[in-house]
Amino acid sequence: MNPKSGLLEPLESLSMTDRVENILREYFTENAFKPGDALPNELEIAQKLNVSRNVVREALSRLRMLGMVEARPRRGMIMAQPDLLAGIEKVLNPFILSKSNQKDIFELRLILEMGIAEFLFARKTQQDLDELEAIVEKQKTLPVLSKEDEIEFHGKLYDMTGNETFQRFQSLLFPVFEHVFATLTTTADHVAPANPVTHYDLFKILNDGTPEEFRKAMHIHLSVYYNSIRR
Amino acid sequence: MNPKSGLLEPLESLSMTDRVENILREYFTENAFKPGDALPNELEIAQKLNVSRNVVREALSRLRMLGMVEARPRRGMIMAQPDLLAGIEKVLNPFILSKSNQKDIFELRLILEMGIAEFLFARKTQQDLDELEAIVEKQKTLPVLSKEDEIEFHGKLYDMTGNETFQRFQSLLFPVFEHVFATLTTTADHVAPANPVTHYDLFKILNDGTPEEFRKAMHIHLSVYYNSIRR
DNA sequence: CTATTATATTTGTAGGACAAATGAAAAGAT
DNA sequence: ATCTTTTCATTTGTCCTACAAATATAATAG
CATH class of the missing domain: 1.20.120.530 (GntR ligand-binding domain-like)
Known part of the structure; x- marks a missing residue:
């Protein structure tokens, strides 16, 4: 409203985790991942994106919380049906x-x-x-x-x-x-x-x-x- | 509905990260944390809860995604106003x-x-x-x-x-x-x-x-x- | 008392290690 | 050849160590 309120944006400097999270969601959308589809494993993602496995895990942890991906310990990860309201x-x-x-x-x-x-x-x-x-x-x-x-x-x-x-x-x-x-x-x-x-x-x-x-x-x-x- | 459909629940075995996430949210609620309040640092949380810093970071990463906490690199973390629809x-x-x-x-x-x-x-x-x-x-x-x-x-x-x-x-x-x-x-x-x-x-x-x-x-x-x- | 310098703190990121369970492959028995 | 047992590779969950970088604080110098 106020012309002055067009304040200088914080210039959101995204962390690696933020960026990997975004990249993964785009990757899922663009490749039309459906529930049940298998995901690449953590190490592979980390190497492809040239980040540490820690960063990938933090990003995946977020998507897990939303119910978007499901990790079956020692069997890999799959897409899941997200919980709309989680x-x-x-x-x-x-x-x-x-x-x-x-x-x-x-x-x-x-x-x-x-x-x-x-x-x-x-x-x-x-x-x-x-x-x-x-x-x-x-x-x-x-x-x-x-x-x-x-x-x-x-x-x-x-x-x-x-x-x-x-x-x-x-x-x-x-x-x-x-x-x-x-x-x-x-x-x-x-x-x-x-x-x-x-x-x-x-x-x-x-x-x-x-x-x-x-x-x-x-x-x-x-x-x-x-x-x-x-x- | 169907009596048979009362199937044996998956008995959701929560990961450490899940549990820490829940604990942190409860901790914030019970102690009436308001936006701007300073949080304990990661290491302290990890030691108090007797888990690794990795686990704490994964949980915090989730809360950061929701806008619930904000991390100012090298200055500590504070509560923030969550983004309702994030x-x-x-x-x-x-x-x-x-x-x-x-x-x-x-x-x-x-x-x-x-x-x-x-x-x-x-x-x-x-x-x-x-x-x-x-x-x-x-x-x-x-x-x-x-x-x-x-x-x-x-x-x-x-x-x-x-x-x-x-x-x-x-x-x-x-x-x-x-x-x-x-x-x-x-x-x-x-x-x-x-x-x-x-x-x-x-x-x-x-x-x-x-x-x-x-x-x-x-x-x-x-x-x-x-x-x-x-x- | 002020200005500069050193120090401690804390998040972000990297990388290594290993347990445990699962599925697949290999070996063995019939 | 078929079935059973054993071995092995895979992969997530968790822990640990390390360090860069920037900030706040303390210490030092002027």
């Missing part, structure tokens, strides 16, 4: 995440919550609805809902989307979401809506309503959070 | 992602696209709208929209959410989304809706409509994709 999972620590990132995650969850309606209606089963009904019936008797109650209800919704990644993704996001909201509520004056939408209301709409009605209701249900977003 | 970015390779993960990402983008309405209306500025108008006016003259045109329009929408992570996130997802849809269209019979919603229509609603109208229109706009989702 990288994000290790980093979701409110203590070290920037405020900006925390805010982004908070908002991301609100976005997701509004976006799942179509999938819920496309994939709901009677068994899902029965289970969800049991949850909301139980919660109807409670004077106030705990964090666990919230997770139980919304978590069940994510289950019903039938999207495993999404389900896991949101469960990773939730703690950060809670953390952000907890800090927000200390300062922001958040007022409950006049006509709140309860979990039970959402269930009823999901049972015999439309995606549009559901989104509308969900927005009201989340209005406490939506009220906290600003430019 | 881990996912390196893994989004359609060649190695599982079909299941690809499908999940495809759906995730549909979810996001529907969920951003509230943020667009809460944060749109006149300048945003002007820029968006320029895009849709240009596209109105085209007989058919290219992939780049799609990216330009939808990318501008993501910009307007004011959520940097979200914006980057979707740009990472887009290539996978395109790849999945390209493979889908070879088999699935996808018919364009009778009354399609164009980018121009979406712009008009964003300009003087409501979030609800926008979501409704966006759903029609994406109906080609939504028609491809099945249980």
Whole structure:
């Protein structure tokens, strides 16, 4: 934005390990490596790239963490199916995440919550609805809902989307979401809506309503959070 | 599901590097390390944990990749602000992602696209709208929209959410989304809706409509994709 | 008290060593 | 010729040593 903020870049001087990591990923892509394909052994890679085996191992260690390659001790390495969320999972620590990132995650969850309606209606089963009904019936008797109650209800919704990644993704996001909201509520004056939408209301709409009605209701249900977003 | 599929787990025998990585992350969390805090040096960590410096370096190399720690050569290591999406970015390779993960990402983008309405209306500025108008006016003259045109329009929408992570996130997802849809269209019979919603229509609603109208229109706009989702 | 010089520290990189388990090859038995 | 046993080469995981280079600190000189 500010012309001055086009500051002199740190001129990222990549370490050998960084470069080998990049080279390996490019090598895999360009040669269309698929899960199960055998990789050259560590020594061969090191010699071809003219670096020490240490450097190669550090780079491979990173790719192993991401689930991208798998090492079978004494039998060589193969490509593997990476774990989409492994990288994000290790980093979701409110203590070290920037405020900006925390805010982004908070908002991301609100976005997701509004976006799942179509999938819920496309994939709901009677068994899902029965289970969800049991949850909301139980919660109807409670004077106030705990964090666990919230997770139980919304978590069940994510289950019903039938999207495993999404389900896991949101469960990773939730703690950060809670953390952000907890800090927000200390300062922001958040007022409950006049006509709140309860979990039970959402269930009823999901049972015999439309995606549009559901989104509308969900927005009201989340209005406490939506009220906290600003430019 | 199947009782037999409760197969004997691989009994994940963690390597020393895996264990040190976990220990370090726990250590950071439990001691509330914040960005900028100094870390013990490699040798000290190795001695305390009774492992070789190699193992410690491999673990640290992973955390460096995530942006979690930063090593200033010859001055020691400090905590850093991790890059939320660094881990996912390196893994989004359609060649190695599982079909299941690809499908999940495809759906995730549909979810996001529907969920951003509230943020667009809460944060749109006149300048945003002007820029968006320029895009849709240009596209109105085209007989058919290219992939780049799609990216330009939808990318501008993501910009307007004011959520940097979200914006980057979707740009990472887009290539996978395109790849999945390209493979889908070879088999699935996808018919364009009778009354399609164009980018121009979406712009008009964003300009003087409501979030609800926008979501409704966006759903029609994406109906080609939504028609491809099945249980 | 300031300026220069020496020293210690710490990461990045290289290279060597070896255990252990696996698969393949060789040797032996029938 | 076929099957069994033994030997051997391979390869990752782990440990160790070494050193360059740049920084921060301490020591020395002016």
